[in-house]
Amino acid sequence: MAILEYIVGRILQMVPVLFGVSLVAFLCIHLVPGDPVQIMMHGRATPEVLATVRAELGLDQPLPEQYLRFIGGAIVGDLGKSIIQKAPVNEIIGERLGPSLFLLVYSAVLAVLFALPLAVVAALRAERLIDHSIRILGVVGFAMPPFWIGLLLMVLFGLVLNWFPISGYGDSFVEHLWHLFLPSVTIAVFLAPLLVQSLRSAMLDVMTADYIEVARAKGLSRRRIVVKHVLRNAAIPVVTVLAVNIGWLLGGAVIVEYVFAFPGLGSLLVRAVGFRDYPVIQGLTLVFAVIVMIINLLADLSYMAIDRRVLRR
Amino acid sequence: MTAAVRAELARWPASLKVGSASFALIVLTGLFAPWLTAYDPYTQDLANFLQPPSWQHPFGTDQVGRDVFTRVLYGIRIDLQIGFLTTYVPMSYGLLLGALAGYLGGWFDTVLMRLLDVAVAFPFLVLIIVIIAILGPGVHTIYIAVFILAWTMYARLARSEMLVERGKDYVLAARTLGYPTSRVIFRHAMPNVINSSIVFSMADFVLNILLVSGLSFLGLGVEAPLPEWGAMIAEGRDFIFDAWWIATLPGLAIVLTGVSLSLIGDGLAHRLGQRQRSFL
Amino acid sequence: MTTTAPLLNVAGLCIEFRTGDAVVRANADVSFTLTAGRTLGVVGESGSGKSVLCRSLLGLIPSPPGFVTAGSVRFEGGELLGLDEAGLRRVRGTAIAMIFQNPMSGLNPVWPVGDQISEGLRVHRGLASRDARARAVALMQQVGIPSPEKRYDEYPHQWSGGMLQRAMIAMAMACEPRLLLADEPTTALDATIQDQILALLVELQERTGMAMILVSHDMAVIAETSDEVAVMYAGRIVELASTAAVFRAPRHPYTLGLLGSIPRNTGDTRLRPIPGQPPNLVELGPGCSFADRCVFTSAECRVTPAALRPVGPAHLSACLFPERMTAASA
Ligand SMILES: Nc1ncnc2c1ncn2[C@@H]1O[C@H](COP(=O)(O)OP(=O)(O)O)[C@@H](O)[C@H]1O
Ligand SMILES: [Mg+2]
Numbered sequence: 001m002a003i004l005e006y007i008v009g010r011i012l013q014m015v016p017v018l019f020g021v022s023l024v025a026f027l028c029i030h031l032v033p034g035d036p037v038q039i040m041m042h043g044r045a046t047p048e049v050l051a052t053v054r055a056e057l058g059l060d061q062p063l064p065e066q067y068l069r070f071i072g073g074a075i076v077g078d079l080g081k082s083i084i085q086k087a088p089v090n091e092i093i094g095e096r097l098g099p100s101l102f103l104l105v106y107s108a109v110l111a112v113l114f115a116l117p118l119a120v121v122a123a124l125r126a127e128r129l130i131d132h133s134i135r136i137l138g139v140v141g142f143a144m145p146p147f148w149i150g151l152l153l154m155v156l157f158g159l160v161l162n163w164f165p166i167s168g169y170g171d172s173f174v175e176h177l178w179h180l181f182l183p184s185v186t187i188a189v190f191l192a193p194l195l196v197q198s199l200r201s202a203m204l205d206v207m208t209a210d211y212i213e214v215a216r217a218k219g220l221s222r223r224r225i226v227v228k229h230v231l232r233n234a235a236i237p238v239v240t241v242l243a244v245n246i247g248w249l250l251g252g253a254v255i256v257e258y259v260f261a262f263p264g265l266g267s268l269l270v271r272a273v274g275f276r277d278y279p280v281i282q283g284l285t286l287v288f289a290v291i292v293m294i295i296n297l298l299a300d301l302s303y304m305a306i307d308r309r310v311l312r313r
Numbered sequence: 314m315t316a317a318v319r320a321e322l323a324r325w326p327a328s329l330k331v332g333s334a335s336f337a338l339i340v341l342t343g344l345f346a347p348w349l350t351a352y353d354p355y356t357q358d359l360a361n362f363l364q365p366p367s368w369q370h371p372f373g374t375d376q377v378g379r380d381v382f383t384r385v386l387y388g389i390r391i392d393l394q395i396g397f398l399t400t401y402v403p404m405s406y407g408l409l410l411g412a413l414a415g416y417l418g419g420w421f422d423t424v425l426m427r428l429l430d431v432a433v434a435f436p437f438l439v440l441i442i443v444i445i446a447i448l449g450p451g452v453h454t455i456y457i458a459v460f461i462l463a464w465t466m467y468a469r470l471a472r473s474e475m476l477v478e479r480g481k482d483y484v485l486a487a488r489t490l491g492y493p494t495s496r497v498i499f500r501h502a503m504p505n506v507i508n509s510s511i512v513f514s515m516a517d518f519v520l521n522i523l524l525v526s527g528l529s530f531l532g533l534g535v536e537a538p539l540p541e542w543g544a545m546i547a548e549g550r551d552f553i554f555d556a557w558w559i560a561t562l563p564g565l566a567i568v569l570t571g572v573s574l575s576l577i578g579d580g581l582a583h584r585l586g587q588r589q590r591s592f593l
Numbered sequence: 594m595t596t597t598a599p600l601l602n603v604a605g606l607c608i609e610f611r612t613g614d615a616v617v618r619a620n621a622d623v624s625f626t627l628t629a630g631r632t633l634g635v636v637g638e639s640g641s642g643k644s645v646l647c648r649s650l651l652g653l654i655p656s657p658p659g660f661v662t663a664g665s666v667r668f669e670g671g672e673l674l675g676l677d678e679a680g681l682r683r684v685r686g687t688a689i690a691m692i693f694q695n696p697m698s699g700l701n702p703v704w705p706v707g708d709q710i711s712e713g714l715r716v717h718r719g720l721a722s723r724d725a726r727a728r729a730v731a732l733m734q735q736v737g738i739p740s741p742e743k744r745y746d747e748y749p750h751q752w753s754g755g756m757l758q759r760a761m762i763a764m765a766m767a768c769e770p771r772l773l774l775a776d777e778p779t780t781a782l783d784a785t786i787q788d789q790i791l792a793l794l795v796e797l798q799e800r801t802g803m804a805m806i807l808v809s810h811d812m813a814v815i816a817e818t819s820d821e822v823a824v825m826y827a828g829r830i831v832e833l834a835s836t837a838a839v840f841r842a843p844r845h846p847y848t849l850g851l852l853g854s855i856p857r858n859t860g861d862t863r864l865r866p867i868p869g870q871p872p873n874l875v876e877l878g879p880g881c882s883f884a885d886r887c888v889f890t891s892a893e894c895r896v897t898p899a900a901l902r903p904v905g906p907a908h909l910s911a912c913l914f915p916e917r918m919t920a921a922s923a
Pocket of ligand 2: 644
């Protein structure tokens with residue numbers, strides 16, 4: 001079956017990348033100039049303690065052996081122990097993975113909700129005043145630092161108007177939606193211009209296609225043509241743009257999480273860097289890369305679902 | 314000469330004109346900052362702390378009485394310098410490596426592609442932060458981290474452009490004439506490969522300013538007394554409820570700079586006949 | 594089918610494209626009448642305005658840059674020019690359908706072919722998905738698509754050009770149009786497939802009694818299929834008569850040239866193209882636009898406007914001196 005073959009092939013492609021990614025995550029502790037254990041202990045440990053920690057981290061073993069241990073552990077979900085929290089890294093990360101993914105999906109949904117109508121209007125009224133206004137809006141949105149927008153939204157809607165909570169995650173799905181609204185809007189403002197831009201130009205491309213004229217000759221309404229024929233084709237390049245820029249989106253999310261003191265992976269990373277908690281940093285590096293790779297995989301699969309031509313090689 | 318300049322200007326779209334003019338203004342303001350303000354960006358004036366905007370202090374004063382306007386002006390120098398270097402240094406060798414890989418193919422291309430695959434598997438900011446965790450915070454680390462990582466985007470772009478150019482007739486013609494490979498690459502193909510990177514670099518410039526200010530905001534970048542915009546926003550954060558101006562106005566400076574650069578990118582895309590608009 | 598009521602009456606149609614400072618007169622004073630059940634062949638070199646004519650009948654001229662500046666198009670007694678989108682939608686696909694030159698790009702790549710055939714039935718006839726599917730499968734059968742039930746769910750990239758053109762035809766036939774516009778339906782196809790597609794069109798026409806405007810740049814195609822011929826040159830109809838009359842005694846030098854460029858079946862398959870280039874539609878002079886390429890041309894041809902006028906029984910020509918041709922061939 002062509003579809004199955006495609007999926008398996010696509011997953012196999014990830015293996016060498018995963019190897020490279022694990023190498024980067026593994027090496028990061030070894031590239032620290034000087035003694036990483038010293039630095040982790042902030043120079044306040046006796047030689048005995050240093051030796052114990054070093055042994056605990058396996059840093060006294062030869063490098064290849066350390067790598068095999070690292071990768072073996074990672075495969076079964078063991079990422080070592082946090083120096084600061086004294087808890088297993090996989091547990092610390094696991095606790096925060098859910099909220100972070102929730103934030104990511106929520107902001108992506110909001111970004112699409114903002115971007116879709118704007119892009120459609122801009123494409124249908126291309127080169128008119130409204131199109132130019134939307135472009136300017138996008139340029140401004142793109143230039144706004146996410147942490148700054150977050151701060152302003154927090155002050156305005158959180159402190160002055162008191163409409164939304166300014167931190168935390170909440171306990172139920174509805175509370176999540178409510179707590180995460182401001183951070184998600186912040187990320188969406190950062191992401192939406194990219195989406196508007198790519199969707200607009202993709203739509204303009206599609207609208208000149210022969211099959212759109214055929215659809216018009218069939219007597220379909222403008223609305224049906226845009227929704228059923230144009231958008232579906234235009235989604236293909238947009239999915240690609242989103243996937244290519246997913247790294248930027250996650251980077252923006254790290255800062256926004258920090259601004260809103262959100263219990264996610266990003267704020268964990270910033271804190272771990274502050275404490276030089278290398279096992280946590282290593283684990284997060286790996287987890288972030290895996291998230292990016294999975295999102296890219298999903299993008300490719302949805303690409304395939306939209307357009308079967310990719311199956312033809 | 315002037316006629317040529319005028320003819321060139323006539324071909325500039327409005328966005329390019331507006332963007333270049335406002336960017337030039339920002340650069341000049343940064344250069345002449347000492348003449349444009351009576352204050353020093355570092356001198357504290359504890360008697361006049363948290364003053365709201367007024368004629369004396371158009372952007373108000375911060376928690377230790379420094380003039381925010383002055384600090385924003387001096388911030389131009391810091392943010393533009395870092396933004397410029399973190400954009401164009403990696404662009405220079407990224408472009409070179411990508412174009413070579415695209416033209417030559419073979420093992421060089423394979424190795425480069427595998428490197429790029431691994432690099433894009435990480436969120437850019439996360440890798441930068443990891444490098445900061447290794448080398449310690451500060452401007453120098455930012456330079457090193459960006460120089461290690463940011464070339465990959467240009468390499469990817471240049472490689473794919475070169476793959477297209479390589480198959481075109483003019484390149485084949487140059488090759489049949491027996492020109493040395495280096496000449497074919499640099500004299501013939503490169504001018505066509507470079508345009509997309511130039512357009513992208515404007516968006517990258519904006520993103521790099523956001524990156525530097527973001528890292529400084531996180532306390533991982535430019536350090537305390539320096540008037541870097543992100544660092545100023547971080548300082549103003551604790552007073553935002555009582556003194557909105559400290560954090561808000563440096564942010565506006567970032568937006569203004571970013572908008573100018575994006576407009577230039579948008580205009581350049583038109584002028585250079587690139588299909589792509591300024592940001593990817 | 595032998596009703597004689599005019600189905601379509603086009604009168605004085607003028608269409609311009611305005612790009613920058615240039616104004617292209619893509620159709621100039623185009624007039625003709627088409628009776629129900631008959632086929633009008635429209636023939637002419639590339640760029641002569643054939644596609645613009647077809648598109649204008651369905652209101653498909655992109656505007657800007659295109660503008661209908663004069664004329665009327667009456668279909669079954671009602672005016673089509675100036676209809677709004679809603680009015681046009683009631684005509685498109687149901688009363689008048691169109692098939693296009695390139696079937697490879699004419700189908701939406703992300704939709705199954707079958708769904709595109711049944712779409713018109715769902716939209717115009719309000720058929721439920723299942724009924725529309727059954728009807729589309731029957732249509733696919735009719736246009737000669739093998740195992741239609743299975744191929745219904747396939748995507749365009751899995752089909753050959755000939756099969757895709759059959760799908761386009763099925764799509765156009767779905768709502769039983771009274772007029773089919775076929776804009777060079779075989780130009781993009783292999784020679785062997787061309788004949789099959791033409792035969793299919795003729796067969797469908799006989800079965801349904803629809804009228805057809807068949808556009809081609811190939812006189813041989815027109816000879817096989819059409820009852821009447823309109824020869825277009827530089828946006829104008831320069832000769833209009835029954836197919837038999839045009840082939841027996843063409844009354845315009847351009848038609849003569851086109852007939853000369855028919856590939857002969859006598860072993861000599863070389864085309865003898867008309868010397869010279871079609872004129873630039875932006876800068877047409879006052880006289881006959883074929884004057885520069887015409888072997889019979891004289892000074893008067895370049896200054897006197899050449900309008901379509903009767904030159905024989907039911908035979909119109911825009912040539913100012915059609916007698917020169919008869920003299921030459923005698
Ligand atoms: N969308 C358009 N924009 C500008 N000019 C057009 C457009 N469509 C057609 N034209 C002009 O109309 C003329 C006739 O074109 P067309 O009807 O497509 O010729 P053909 O007889 O080959 O089908 C051409 O010369 C072309 O320049
Ligand atoms: Mg045509």
